[in-house]
Amino acid sequence: MLALAFLAPPPVIAAAARTPELAVTTRLADRRMLVTGDRFWSMGTADGRYPAAGFHTRGEMGGFFAPPIKVLDGLWFGVDGQWLPAANRMRSGWGYVRTEFPTNDGLRITRTDVDPDGERAGLVGLTLSSSQTRTLTLSVDAHSELMGMYPWGETKPSQTTVNLPDTASVSGNALLFRDVGTPPGPNQLKHDWAASVGSSLTPVSSQVGNDFRGPQDPPVRCPASGPGTADLPARCDDTAYGNGAGGRLDYRITLAAWKPLTVWFAVAGSDTGPAAAQSTLSRVLRDPDAEFEAKLTARKAVDARTVVDLPGDPLLAQSVEWTKQNLADAVQETHNLQLRPTNGGTVYPAPVGTLDSARWIAAGFPDYSWLFGTDGEYTAFAAVAAGQFENIEAHLRSLRDVSDKVNSRSGKIVHEVTPDGQVYFGANADAGNTDESAKFPSAVALVWRWSGDRHFLDDMYDASVRAMKYVTSLDADGDGWPEGLGNVERPGMGAEKLDNTVYTIRGLADLVDLATAKGDNATARWAAAKVANLMHRFENAWWNGGDTQSYADSLADPGNTKVFQRHWIGLTPAEATLPDGTPIASTDHAVATLTQHEKPCYSGDLGLFHTGTGPTSDPAGNKGASCDIAVSSVAADREAFTLTTSIMAVAEGNYGRSAARYTTDIARVQLDPTLWEMPGAMPEIAPSPDFGANIDKKLTERSMVLQAWGSYGILWPVVHQQLGVDPDAGNGWIRVVPQIPAGQQRISGHNIRVGTGAVSVTAVESGQTITVTASGPLKMTIGAVLPTGASVKSATLNGKPVQPEVVRTTRGLEATVPGSGNLTLVLAY
Known part of the structure; x- marks a missing residue:
């Protein structure tokens, strides 16, 4: 098809907003557009295109997904032999996105994307309105990419070896794509993956072949990731991993003058064969308007909980409104998980167990849309404040279920699980993060306190006890401070990490509450004794002192030598609280370190840096201001994660200090048109000196466009602290x-x-x-x-x-x- 040069149109009124919307008209080709359901999601760009995006499998983390598989690279539309031009406006709503295209010869087209919950399908509605009666040909191109969401591009095995070729055919009124077979290599399972694409209308013609990417044919292909591929094209349409097929459906429709007509299309996916994809497609196309209304009803119910009025801080109030929706956006569910510990992607063993289903609050889209311990445990605070009890309960149960099967009930909580059940990190054999296990009882106790759900308490209590028994066993030198990896995965740290210690103290204190509620006096006494001992020794052991005005990041053995590197975890003693609301840090030390962290060596224009600036022996040298004379062994990292800024905001509030600077920083990257990438979406990293801004990066090199953990720094300070x-x-x-x-x-x-x-x-x-x-x-x-x-x-x-x-x-x-x-x-x- 040829590109279409559109003429200046007479005005046509766009479709009415179904919920509050946030609109953007600039740099649409550079903005990712995300739409989610709990069993399906899609990501393209705000101009209506689907360039290659994401880094885990380079360029293949965009498109349409029916977890645990990807199904399509993209979906494109044309009218009368000419592709729709790039969109000129994108609007984010609650659970849907509307895209508006330039008007041509009195023809106005608006696209609405919505993914119904409970279905492995996405709906795309094209609303056409004409200033005159006309009959036209409406075309849709679809290009498949049926592949697992794991392996990734550089794991063993890689997608270069396991991604089998797709086939395309026409089945009834729809396109049908299939990927059938057993990938090469040990422990691979035979699969039958399918995607079905169609409309409730009957096509007048159809084609299948290798291409069919709409205006993105012929495609620019990104190379596979790995050594020697640093110089990527600025923008790609497909990648060397690609093994898809394509197809086109053409329809004839008649428009009455000034009478809008919506034509609904659907994409459905299945990892159990074509019948499931085809039946899902038929089901969602039976009444797509009702599916859309059901989504809107569900999202309005989300909005109806935790309704705040903050006349003195309207930006923060608006952020609360959108953050509740972001949490709902992040919910994911898959079935029939094959649980395999893959040791950081280096092995691919036979499954050690299966799980019928898992439901969770995804860490981030597109590259981290799976189950995490750390992310979910921080997000739990936001989830309860938003009243989203069921989702966080399901998340914690899924963590427990995967951990118990993979780790044989050792008590160790896994770190990272992909939608098909690969435990990328956190198995017993891994050096393994300590913090997930330490934070797990606290998340359970938090949900119990807010929900009062006795069944949840009874169900999760045993796992909470085992988690703390496991953490307290990680103490080779017997000093009470657990060894193991924590939230900061950086070199040069001692074996005992500050955040692990802080969350262990809090976890034990929360276990006392859980044990008391269960009538388990022996466990309550055991945990209480440990809390008392660790709290008594905490300040002397961990306060770094001097002009650092900070806690040590870690302790090195032998001798518990304090290691100071200016990482954000230095604030966790002021952020984490005991059950009575008392923070772990002493007030004088907390006030001193909070004051220090407000300075330019730790905080930038849009939040708290991952690692502050100051004297360092690292060859990179000092990148910024100095607030102390201590010489660190690592370089600063002036990336402002929404999590690090959340930690600072919560810590400030714990001591009655104003958190407005930091809550505003988080809200701005979500809601400020000069800063957002996708309107209303909480990103993983704010624009910051050592990161730049997502919108200025290649689509294959960005952080997450939607990240759940930033919700902690919005909902908790408002609901719990203010x-x-x-x-x-x-x-x-x-x-x-x-x-x-x-x-x-x-x-x-x-x-x-x-x-x-x-x-x-x-x-x-x-x-x-x-x-x-x-x-x-x-x-x-x-x-x-x-x-x-x-x-x-x-x-x-x-x-x-x-x-x-x-x-x-x-x-x-x-x-x-x-x-x-x-x-x-x-x-x-």
């Missing part, structure tokens, strides 16, 4: 003790899910009075954190004088009273 919602639903009570940010007068949150009900809270400061109104289903402690230097003069609860309990915490002076039902507390100070 609004002060702190439930213990399993024991039937809740604390609601808001802290109004300095300079603001009013904050509120409604329908915050707790237990089987919901809590609402509003806090208003006027003159020298704070009024807190709260309601909920549990016994409540209601109160407020007073402004710095204030003291209580008088208090009333529902109009009656009361004497509040006044306690100084790390957040400040808290004045609280007990109550239940609908409460209004007025504190004069």
Whole structure:
């Protein structure tokens, strides 16, 4: 087909928004466009194209996916023998994306992409509107790439050897692509993968062959990843891994003047043969409008929980709204997982077990859309604050189930699991991350406190005990600090990592709560004794001191020598809290290190650096400001991850300090048109000095366009710290003790899910009075954190004088009273 030169059109009104939308019109070819369902997802660019993207299997992480397989490279549309031009506007909605194309001769076309939940299929609706009655030919090209989401490009085996060629045919009214056979190599299984592409309309003609990539034919091919391939083309259409096929369907349709018509297309995938793909295609095309409405209904239900009003920080309130949707975007599910520990992609053993199904909150798209321990455990805080209990419960159960089968119930929690069941890292034989196991009981306890789900507690308790027994066994020198890899996977660190220690202390303390709830007094006593011992020795062992004003990143054996490298984990003692809300770091050390980390040596324009700047023996030298004279052995890394910035935001809030700088940094990369890549999507890394910006990088070299962990730094500071919602639903009570940010007068949150009900809270400061109104289903402690230097003069609860309990915490002076039902507390100070 020939490229089409479009003329200036008469105006045609676009389809109405179905939810709030965020629009973008600039650099659409450079912006990734992601659409997800819990069993299907797709990624192209905002101009309506599907260039090669992603790095795990270079260029093959974009397109259409029915996990655990990829099904298509892309889908393209044409009218009357000419391909649709590049789109001129893309709009992100809740659970869908709309793409608008330039108008030609009175013909306006808008594309809507939505992936129904529960189906291994995606829907694409083309809405055509014409200024005159006309009959036209509508064409769709599809190019398949049926391949597993694992192996990757440089694992053993590689996709260069296991990706078998696809075939294309026409079956009924649809295109059918298949990849059938047994890949070469040991322990490979025979598969029958299929993709079906079609519409509810009957095509008038069809073709199949090797190409059919719409305007991206003939394709520019990226080489396979590996040595000697550093100089990539600026943009590719396919890769050396590609082994797909193609096809085209043509339709004749008649448009009545000024009467929009939507034609729905669908892509369906299966890893169990063509029948499943074809039946799924037929099912979603039976009533695509109803499928779309069901998606919208589900996403509006997501929005209806944790509704906040922050008049003094509207950007943060908007980020809460979109972050709830991002969490829902990230949910994934696969069935019939074949569990294999692949030792960092170096081996491919026979399966050690199977799992009927797994459901999880994916770490990031497109290259990390699978099950992680670390990512999910941080994301748990956001999930409960958003009221998304079921998804995080499923995530933790999936972690438990995979870990128990692969690690023979050792207690070790796996690190990374691909959708087909490959345990890339975290098996017993791996050196293996310690932090996932340490954080696991804390995530379980968190969900128990917010949900009050006794069945979940009973189901997860044994795994929580085994996880902490495993972590505490990783102590070769008997000093109580566990050995093993933590969140920072960088050279030069000692065997004992700060974050592992911090999360071990918290995990043991949370296990005390879990054991108490279960009536397991022996475990409660064991864990409590360890917490007391480690807390007593923590500051002396880990505070680095001097002008570093920071904790050591690790301890080197023998002798527990402190190693200081300025990594972000230095903030974890101020970020992690014990069950009573007390952070692990002492207040004086926390305040000192938070003040230090606010300086340019640690924080940039858009968040906290992975590794701060300062004197170093690394040949790269010091890249930035110096805030201390200590000489580190590693170079700085001024990449601002949304996770590192989240850690800083949460730590600031734990000590009653303003987190606005850091919550704003996170919200801006999601919502600021000058910074976002995909409107409304929380990225993995913000634009930063040692990373640049995703939008300026090749599509095969970017970080994630949507990453779940950044939600921690938005939802937790608002719901838990500002609004002060702190439930213990399993024991039937809740604390609601808001802290109004300095300079603001009013904050509120409604329908915050707790237990089987919901809590609402509003806090208003006027003159020298704070009024807190709260309601909920549990016994409540209601109160407020007073402004710095204030003291209580008088208090009333529902109009009656009361004497509040006044306690100084790390957040400040808290004045609280007990109550239940609908409460209004007025504190004069």
